[in-house]
Amino acid sequence: MSENPLAPPRLRYPSDASALTARIWPASATRTDDGSLVVGGVTAADLVEQFGTPLYVVDERDVQSRAVRVRNAFTEAFERIGSRAHVYYAAKAFFTTQVAAWMAEADLRLDVCTAGEIAVALAGGADPALMGFHGNDKSDAEIARAVEIGLGTIVLDSHEEIGRVARAAADAGTTQRVRIRINSGVHASTHEYLATAREDQKFGIPLNEAVRAAEAVRAEPSLAFVGLHSHIGSQIFDESGFREAARRLMDVHATLVATGPVPELNLGGGWGIDYTEGDSAFEPEDVADALAAIVAEACAERDIPVPEIAVEPGRYIVGPPGITLYRVGTIKPVALELDGSSGLPGGGGTATRTYVSVDGGMSDNIRPALYGAEYTARLARTSDEPAVLTRVVGKHCESGDVVVQDEYLPGDVQRGDLLAVAATGAYCWSLASNYNHVGRPPVVTVADGTARILVRGETVDDLLARDTGVSPVAAAGAAR
Structure with missing residues (x-):
């Protein structure tokens, strides 16, 4: 037998159609x-x-080991440049109460984006102070609930959310930590529906409006500005997009550092996994080392302190x-x-x-x-x-x-x-x-x-x- 002419170029005729390629299948398969x-x-x-x-x-063991591996990779990479890293598991990838417990055991935080995900996280025993809350259209009820439970960081996705979150925090008599999601304009090499930083789409505040948004946050007594956030897409194999997004955010980060504290920088997630023999995924250590090098170099060039870094993997851990x-x-x-x-x-x-x-x-x-x-x-x-x-x-x-x-x-x-x-x-x-x-x-x-x-x-x-x-x-x- 030989290759079928209908097969795509990536698919080669197998010598063994029963073989299990380790990087594609579960560790125990x-x-x-x-x-x-x-x-x-x-x-x-x-x-x-x-x-x-x-x-x-x-x-289960593979999920747990991958969570620990990502945590260790980023912890070690950023310790080497004198900083700390926080890993948030992207709940949208796959989430149950027991998954929430696994992530807590691995010392990962949680990235949630709806009231339902918040509820599952809480039911799984997650600490609300270790959650980040995303979403391009958060309801007033969702914002109020997040503030009420002491959710760690709300990621602001639009200018109007600044005032809405500030009012909710003021009504609750608290100060709410917030990040600003920035649309970096980086065109990640992935499917159009998985690219989340292109100019003409629903997520984030444009890069050229970031400073204005940060100034508005700082003007609200009930808000505490934590830093910027970027997520360029999902299932990405080309590291150039991550490098360019980090560089662009560091430019804005440096501008904001000159006028007030910016303790953190969230670089999102999105690196791909191997679904087929034709894929070639990053190892988490390679991602962590590359991002640490970019951040360290950018801070040295601008003569600013290295911020704490946050990342949000999901697919790598559970895919x-x-x-x-x-x-x-x-x-x-x-x-x-x-x-x-x-x-x-x-x-x-x-x-x-x-x-x-x-x-x-x-x-x-x-x-x-x-x-x-x-x-x-x-x-x-x-x-x-x-x-x-x-x-x-x-x-x-x-x-x-x-x-x-x-x-x-x-x-x-x-x-x-x-x-x-x-x-x-x-x-x-x-x-x-x-x-x-x-x-x-x-x-x-x-x-x-x-x-x-x-x-x-x-x-x-x-x-x-x-x-x-x-x-x-x-x-x-x-x-x-």
Whole structure:
């Protein structure tokens, strides 16, 4: 067998279509002697027998070790330049009460952006003083709640928020710490929907208005100005964007230092992870060392003290430790003419793409449809059969319901097989929906040969319970 002409250039024909590349899969992922996929000491088959499919699976130890690794990388890098670093876990990537507890155990702070995330953090025992609160459209109720609980730092996303947060703090008789989110104008090399610092979008205050915004904050007695914040995007592999954003923020930071204290600088997160063999992700130590060097050099050039630094990783910590398990359904080989039409390669003849349907899809992983995200998939068993080019698709009524756009799987893939998709720990459960009235899958954590539920799955009864036409509780309420 050889490469299929329909395959993208990044996807090479595998010598072993069952192999697990360590940098893509959870740290504990391996295969037994009979070829069964194992994560956290539990086989995929046992997990599915107990919890069904689709199923999100999280390697608990891998999450914890990654959190500690990031903390150590930034602590050590910034200690070397005479400063301190604070790592905030980006809750939006994946968040439950137990995840909040894991982050606290790893000495990480929390980056939250809604009242719901605040509530989950508090229910997980998180210290509100160690949270940062983001959001481009915070409600008055959310701001009041943040002030009430003593939330550590509110990140101001617009000029109007300055007055709104100041009033809430004054009404509560307290002083609220705030940062100002700056739109640096850096065009990060990522998908348009993941770039958050381009000029024409909703986040932050333009760079040329930063000094005016800081002066307005300093004029409010109920606010304490902590510093600037920047986040250029997500799933980024090119370090030049991070370097340029840091340089631009340091210019403004130096201007503000001349007129008052600016104790911190928040450089956000956004470095990518490996989803496929074609990706080449940064190591956290490399990111930390590079940012420390940039900050140290910029401060030396401007003859100002090195500020404390904050960063906000999410995807790196929870992305690779997560996988999704599916049950294979319909297998459909589709022969296509290679005549150059419809974007297909030319040259004549035909090529076959095998569509492998699974019992989930865009309701549990919207990222391929939303961002064109690419993933790696493997059967939960091994096979010596030659690989065939496949497209793993979901069960939803959309042609864009694709889970894995292009993958080589063993040619004997069949109905009933278990299929695992790697690196689904970040932004899959968080973005899940009930499209086509499909319940969101459960999330289980595995460690040391044991599996336990983090979030229970939704049943049809759960979905019907919210429908006032059939809910007895709602009907009884309406009768009163």
